[in-house]
Amino acid sequence: MRLLIDENIPLISVEQLRRKGHDVLAIGEIASGTLDEDIMQLAEKEGRILLTIDKDFGELAYNSAFQLSCGIILFRIPLRSADYVASVIAKVLDSKYDWSGHFAVVEPNRIRFREL
Numbered sequence: 290m291r292l293l294i295d296e297n298i299p300l301i302s303v304e305q306l307r308r309k310g311h312d313v314l315a316i317g318e319i320a321s322g323t324l325d326e327d328i329m330q331l332a333e334k335e336g337r338i339l340l341t342i343d344k345d346f347g348e349l350a351y352n353s354a355f356q357l358s359c360g361i362i363l364f365r366i367p368l369r370s371a372d373y374v375a376s377v378i379a380k381v382l383d384s385k386y387d388w389s390g391h392f393a394v395v396e397p398n399r400i401r402f403r404e405l
Contacts, residue, residue, distance in 0.1 A: 290382065293332040295341035296321055298364075299371035302340075302378050309379065312337075325349055332359040338388045340364070340378065350392050350405055357405040360388040364395045 296317035332339040338360040
């Protein structure tokens with residue numbers, strides 16, 4: 290899966306996803322401090338699913354001037370540790386494969402989907 294990881298996701302998650310064979314581009318590694326709008330446009334341009342814990346992406350996705358097809362996954366989970374976040378992300382990505390074109394909110398006991 291082609292993923293774009295926002296810089297607020299722990300790097301251990303990036304490493305774990307790469308070990309699982311995902312094509313991962315991490316904002317924290319390539320362009321720390323990039324504006325959310327630019328991150329979203331990069332995900333769209335490169336056909337990547339955006340993973341974030343930043344709630345602002347929901348508003349940006351639905352108020353965007355252009356049609357999005359990339360897919361955004363917002364994790365609203367307890368940030369207990371980097372290992373915990375990494376394990377939740379890995380489980381979630383293994384559980385579903387049609388993230389493209391959707392805005393998904395991952396909470397401890399459910400995943401909500403909406404079309405973009």
